[in-house]
Amino acid sequence: xxxxxxxxxxxxxxxxxxxxxxxxxxxxxxxxxxxxxxxxxxxxxxxxxxxxxxxxxxxxxxxxxxxxxxxxxxxxxxxxxxxxxxxxxxxxxxxxxxxxxxxxxxxxxxxxxxxxxxxxxxxxxxxxxxxxxxxxxxxxxxxxxxxxxxxxxxxxxxxxxxxxxxxxxxxxxxxxxxxxxxxxxxxxxxxxxxxxxxxxxxxxxxxxxxx
Amino acid sequence: xxxxxxxxxxxxxxxxxxxxxxxxxxxxxxxxxxxxxxxxxxxxxxxxxxxxxxxxxxxxxxxxxxxxxxxxxxxxxxxxxxxxxxxxxxxxxxxxxxxxxxxxxxxxxxxxxxxxxxxxxxxxxxxxxxxxxxxxxxxxxxxxxxxxxxxxxxxxxxxxxxxxxxxxxxxxxxxxxxxxxxxxxxxxxxxxxxxxxxxxxxxxxxxxxxxxxxxxxxxxxxxxxxxxxxxxxxxxxxxxxxxxxxxxxxxxxxxxxxxxxxxxxxxxxxxxxxxxxxxxxxxxxxxxxxxxxxxxxxxxxxxxxxxxxxxxxxxxxxxxxxxxxxxxxxxxxxxxxxxxxxxxxxxxxxxxxxxxxxxxxxxxxxxxxxxxxxxxxxxxxxxxxxxxxxxxxxxxxxxxxxxxxxxxxxxxxxxxxxxxxxxxxxxxxxxxxxxxxxxxxxxxxxxxxxxxxxxxxxxxxxxxxxxxxxxxxxxxxxxxxxxxxxxxxxxxxxxxxxxxxxxxxxxxxxxxxxxxxxxxxxxxx
Numbered sequence: 001x002x003x004x005x006x007x008x009x010x011x012x013x014x015x016x017x018x019x020x021x022x023x024x025x026x027x028x029x030x031x032x033x034x035x036x037x038x039x040x041x042x043x044x045x046x047x048x049x050x051x052x053x054x055x056x057x058x059x060x061x062x063x064x065x066x067x068x069x070x071x072x073x074x075x076x077x078x079x080x081x082x083x084x085x086x087x088x089x090x091x092x093x094x095x096x097x098x099x100x101x102x103x104x105x106x107x108x109x110x111x112x113x114x115x116x117x118x119x120x121x122x123x124x125x126x127x128x129x130x131x132x133x134x135x136x137x138x139x140x141x142x143x144x145x146x147x148x149x150x151x152x153x154x155x156x157x158x159x160x161x162x163x164x165x166x167x168x169x170x171x172x173x174x175x176x177x178x179x180x181x182x183x184x185x186x187x188x189x190x191x192x193x194x195x196x197x198x199x200x201x202x203x204x205x206x207x208x209x210x211x
Numbered sequence: 212x213x214x215x216x217x218x219x220x221x222x223x224x225x226x227x228x229x230x231x232x233x234x235x236x237x238x239x240x241x242x243x244x245x246x247x248x249x250x251x252x253x254x255x256x257x258x259x260x261x262x263x264x265x266x267x268x269x270x271x272x273x274x275x276x277x278x279x280x281x282x283x284x285x286x287x288x289x290x291x292x293x294x295x296x297x298x299x300x301x302x303x304x305x306x307x308x309x310x311x312x313x314x315x316x317x318x319x320x321x322x323x324x325x326x327x328x329x330x331x332x333x334x335x336x337x338x339x340x341x342x343x344x345x346x347x348x349x350x351x352x353x354x355x356x357x358x359x360x361x362x363x364x365x366x367x368x369x370x371x372x373x374x375x376x377x378x379x380x381x382x383x384x385x386x387x388x389x390x391x392x393x394x395x396x397x398x399x400x401x402x403x404x405x406x407x408x409x410x411x412x413x414x415x416x417x418x419x420x421x422x423x424x425x426x427x428x429x430x431x432x433x434x435x436x437x438x439x440x441x442x443x444x445x446x447x448x449x450x451x452x453x454x455x456x457x458x459x460x461x462x463x464x465x466x467x468x469x470x471x472x473x474x475x476x477x478x479x480x481x482x483x484x485x486x487x488x489x490x491x492x493x494x495x496x497x498x499x500x501x502x503x504x505x506x507x508x509x510x511x512x513x514x515x516x517x518x519x520x521x522x523x524x525x526x527x528x529x530x531x532x533x534x535x536x537x538x539x540x541x542x543x544x545x546x547x548x549x550x551x552x553x554x555x556x557x558x559x560x561x562x563x564x565x566x567x568x569x570x571x572x573x574x575x576x577x578x579x580x581x582x583x584x585x586x587x588x589x590x591x592x593x594x595x596x597x598x599x600x601x602x603x604x605x606x607x608x609x610x611x612x613x614x615x616x617x618x619x620x621x622x623x624x625x626x627x628x629x630x631x632x633x634x635x636x637x638x639x640x641x642x643x644x645x646x647x648x649x650x651x652x653x654x655x656x657x658x659x660x661x662x663x664x665x666x667x668x669x670x671x672x673x674x675x676x677x678x679x680x681x682x683x684x685x686x687x688x689x690x691x692x693x694x695x696x697x698x699x700x701x702x703x704x705x706x707x708x709x710x711x712x713x714x715x716x717x718x719x720x721x722x723x724x725x726x727x728x729x730x731x732x733x734x735x736x
Contacts (some may be wrong), residue, residue: 026505028510028550029510029712046513046514046517047514048515048517048635049511049514049550049551050550050625050626051550051551051555051627051630051631051635052622052623052626052627052630052685053623053626053627053681053685054627054682054685054686055678055681055685056682057678057682057683058680070677070678075550077549077550079547079549079550079587080549080550080587081587082587082589083587083589083592083622086622091235112719146507
């Protein structure tokens with residue numbers, strides 16, 4: 001797992017800015033939009049069903065770098081599946097969200113993982129498994145250990161959250177940011193041919209043409 | 212809010228006065244809202260059947276748009292057969308998001324005036340002098356602000372200090388007065404525009420009811436009718452015209468609707484009885500099944516126009532929306548329920564009786580464009596996007612290049628717009644106006660509206676980067692007005708080197724057959 005302390009020491013002078021595309025995937029009404037809304041606006045409200053995709057931005061000023069998240073919040077319905085690959089193409093991180101009170105949604109998250117594995121090389125993308133709705137503890141269908149175990153075998157970040165009661169929402173995004181930055185460092189020390197430059201020095205560099 | 216608290220110390224009383232001027236004037240605006248949000252339903256109710264009145268009372272305290280909806284459209288709809296000429300007055304904001312600015316003047320006086328208008332005096336606005344009087348001499352902050360002497364137990368003010376305070380007080384009052392007059396003028400202007408609009412709609416309604424509807428087939432394509440149509444359909448004939456324009460190619464009868472509805476109810480019952488335990492191997496299929504079933508519909512209904520509070524559980528239209536969508540999934544299992552549909556069905560239910568809403572819904576979704584989208588036929592959707600881009604480049608070349616430079620493709624914003632026919636992205640009353648002309652012009656108008664929106668915000672969009680454009684277009688400003696949007700739509704030419712939408716689209720389809728390998732959405736003829 002990548003929930004480590006802040007990597008490295010602060011650079012003297014300029015702090016680099018990274019732009020990362022983060023995509024939220026998962027079944028309908030597991031709380032993808034609510035997680036994004038909680039993270040960006042620190043609020044909770046009933047969301048309308050997402051049709052297509054909606055977008056959020058959030059900036060994180062860390063000691064070593066500034067991280068700009070571009071959050072793509074996708075439609076969850078199975079029927080939209082055929083257009084969803086439009087959205088995760090070129091993503092730097094993905095949150096696979098399921099509802100701890102609905103076992104099927106974890107199965108669906110596993111299917112999403114298969115899709116991502118087809119599209120990305122193992123170290124091209126940071127993937128987090130997120131069990132949302134811990135506020136519904138009484139209706140829990142998925143044990144914490146079950147999600148944790150699956151995440152461990154697949155080398156995913158894992159966290160249980162509640163967008164409603166604001167439990168660990170910031171933490172999961174922070175963990176993703178740190179994992180991304182750490183990979184950035186590794187890439188810098190050992191440049192790989194696949195490494196996509198994401199450093200934003202005035203222009204938007206992270207954008208890759210899609211669909 | 213009349214008296215100010217005594218100043219505890221001499222040197223603070225001016226500050227206190229200031230603060231209180233501010234607070235009093237702030238509070239002043241509150242009473243205007245109160246009758247609207249809190250007690251509007253208790254305001255003079257139009258003479259309606261007791262049942263309607265009871266229902267209305269039952270919803271007291273609901274959000275303003277709900278109250279607005281009920282005072283406007285609900286009655287409009289329910290009474291349209293009874294007295295079409297009288298209830299034509301509601302040309303006002305129908306339902307849905309009302310820009311906050313326009314909410315302000317909605318005080319009890321206006322409710323009163325609307326009520327009077329509805330009960331027969333609508334063609335004759337109150338004499339301007341009377342209205343002016345009403346506006347300028349209601350209790351205001353200036354009359355509530357009082358300059359008091361310092362309490363007797365404290366040392367009296369010096370002459371200079373008292374004089375200075377008096378002067379400052381006068382300035383504050385003068386300033387507040389000026390502001391009030393300005394606000395009154397603004398409100399008056401908005402009201403005048405509203406009255407004007409109501410008159411227009413009232414006279415348009417007479418034409419629709421007496422001339423056009425009786426001779427529908429003969430007149431629908433005439434220039435005069437098309438022009439009147441563009442202005443927006445009066446709410447009372449809206450459902451009727453939509454029904455006629457959408458047609459009933461599928462020959463669905465109300466009886467057929469009942470059959471599918473009872474089938475839906477059976478399936479729903481049996482679904483709730485069986486549990487769903489599945490391992491990962493068939494999880495995909497079972498989730499799809501579950502979604503095709505009525506479960507997801509139930510979930511989405513409560514998320515459809517939540518601000519109206521009428522489709523939610525216990526709301527008056529909850530079961531109706533459930534029925535229409537459930538019957539549709541049984542009628543068209545090949546399409547099933549797709550998220551976004553609930554918004555379309557809801558808009559139809561707001562304007563049509565149950566069976567008619569279903570008939571219009573099924574026929575509307577059977578149009579080629581809607582079928583392509585709701586079946587999520589990706590290659591067909593790309594054709595529509597490509598055709599859209601042809602007209603995008605033609606009409607807004609600068610913005611087109613800007614989007615291109617960010618590789619921002621139309622699917623980012625068009626999917627939401629087209630799926631829900633703008634009912635989720637635009638304020639509801641404006642979406643209805645888009646639907647009006649969509650019924651007149653067909654799918655082409657959906658894409659033209661999209662270009663109109665891009666044109667309206669072109670200057671802002673040109674300053675934005677990818678993510679901000681995507682964010683902006685998937686969550687449009689709420690204060691978008693129909694005048695501005697429709698003038699932008701009107702300026703969009705659906706002509707590309709003498710080719711119209713249908714021809715451009717047809718040639719893109721032909722390209723597809725010839726060379727099936729090109730998957731770029733930007734492909735052009």
